Amino acid sequence: MRNYNFSAGPSMLPLEVLEKVQAQLLDYEGSGMSVMEMSHRSKYYDAINNEVEASLRELMHVPDNYDIIFVQGGASTQFEAIPLNIAKNKKADYVITGNFSKKAYKEAQKYGDYKAAASSEDKNFTYIPELKRDMFRPDADYVHICYNNTIFGTRYTSIPDTGNVPLIGDLSSCILSEEIDVSKFGVLYAGAQKNIAPAGVTIVIVRKDLQELFDPLCPTMLKWKTQIDNKSLYNTPPCFSTYVAMEVFRWLKALGGVKVMQKINEEKAKILYDFIDNSSFYTNKVNKKDRSIMNVPFVSPSEELNAKFVAEAAKEGLLTLKGHKLVGGMRASIYNAMPIEGVKKLVEFMKKFEMENK
Numbered sequence: 001m002r003n004y005n006f007s008a009g010p011s012m013l014p015l016e017v018l019e020k021v022q023a024q025l026l027d028y029e030g031s032g033m034s035v036m037e038m039s040h041r042s043k044y045y046d047a048i049n050n051e052v053e054a055s056l057r058e059l060m061h062v063p064d065n066y067d068i069i070f071v072q073g074g075a076s077t078q079f080e081a082i083p084l085n086i087a088k089n090k091k092a093d094y095v096i097t098g099n100f101s102k103k104a105y106k107e108a109q110k111y112g113d114y115k116a117a118a119s120s121e122d123k124n125f126t127y128i129p130e131l132k133r134d135m136f137r138p139d140a141d142y143v144h145i146c147y148n149n150t151i152f153g154t155r156y157t158s159i160p161d162t163g164n165v166p167l168i169g170d171l172s173s174c175i176l177s178e179e180i181d182v183s184k185f186g187v188l189y190a191g192a193q194k195n196i197a198p199a200g201v202t203i204v205i206v207r208k209d210l211q212e213l214f215d216p217l218c219p220t221m222l223k224w225k226t227q228i229d230n231k232s233l234y235n236t237p238p239c240f241s242t243y244v245a246m247e248v249f250r251w252l253k254a255l256g257g258v259k260v261m262q263k264i265n266e267e268k269a270k271i272l273y274d275f276i277d278n279s280s281f282y283t284n285k286v287n288k289k290d291r292s293i294m295n296v297p298f299v300s301p302s303e304e305l306n307a308k309f310v311a312e313a314a315k316e317g318l319l320t321l322k323g324h325k326l327v328g329g330m331r332a333s334i335y336n337a338m339p340i341e342g343v344k345k346l347v348e349f350m351k352k353f354e355m356e357n358k
């Protein structure tokens with residue numbers, strides 16, 4: 001039996017994709033082997049590598065003046081890669097809206113004059129700070145934001161105006177969940193394991209004018225240009241997760257693309273938030289206008305009840321609902337592959353639990 005997995009990542013994959021992968025596991029398209037076993041220089045993988053790039057470009061409407069690479073190391077490796085790839089003045093501004101943006105900022109600080117332009121840490125990251133162009137230094141190499149804050153359940157609902165300073169966005173927990181105007185960014189990046197594929201592949205989208213600004217000491221493997229010049233095949237890529245990404249992109253295209261996905265995601269999030277807001281038992285502490293549609297943290301009236309909730313939900317096949325230790329309580333991550341039925345089942349359980357424990 002398949003459970004509903006509300007994990008913040010790795011997370012659920014679409015059932016159709018898992019079934020397709022299962023069917024192709026022993027013999028991928030007549031190759032007599034699985035994608036896990038085959039050469040990344042084979043004609044089979046070459047087709048995967050081409051399609052995955054073209055599909056993502058289509059799904060996100062990535063303009064021609066951007067390159068897309070599929071690399072290893074997770075989003076966390078990009079925290080370090082960013083200041084080494086765009087190192088013109090070795091100064092940049094970070095907006096701190098949670099744990100991951102803070103980690104990105106800490107990595108950059110090793111390399112030069114990196115400042116926090118704004119932060120929402122004063123209220124335990126329950127909101128997105130108001131951002132204005134004059135908060136950023138005009139000679140900064142870039143401004144870095146984390147678009148959806150996985151742990152705290154906040155997201156940007158508009159793209160900040162940084163003037164001529166390139167904007168960099170960490171999309172790890174929201175890529176392909178809502179329409180985003182790529183042309184407003186210099187660089188976008190995301191690990192795959194929340195909305196796209198199993199862990200292993202990381203997507204980086206880089207505008208062409210930002211590809212030659214790297215620090216001369218930037219390690220070859222961290223340099224975006226290395227993989228851009230080699231179509232992500234400079235070294236052995238994470239073939240299997242890239243192949244699953246290709247299948248997820250096919251699934252998403254068949255569904256109608258990101259616009260349709262966004263509608264479904266908004267509907268799922270609304271079911272959950274509406275229920276929480278109408279309940280006197282559960283609370284979500286995030287500023288309403290900044291609420292994430294991917295990660296929904298909530299608490300019951302006590303620590304004991306939170307623990308009981310998580311344990312009893314698991315028995316009903318509603319898994320991994322424990323909140324992050326920095327927030328406590330519960331967190332329901334409802335990424336693209338979480339069916340609406342999963343959210344409805346969660347709400348039914350929440351009702352029952354409230355009645356039994358009020």
Ligand SMILES: *Cc1c(COP(=O)(O)O)cnc(C)c1O
Pocket residue numbers: 009073074075076077100146148149150170171172173191192
């Ligand atoms: C999960 C996550 C990361 C870390 O990703 P890894 O691939 O584990 O390095 C970074 N940023 C955000 C927003 C995330 O949700």
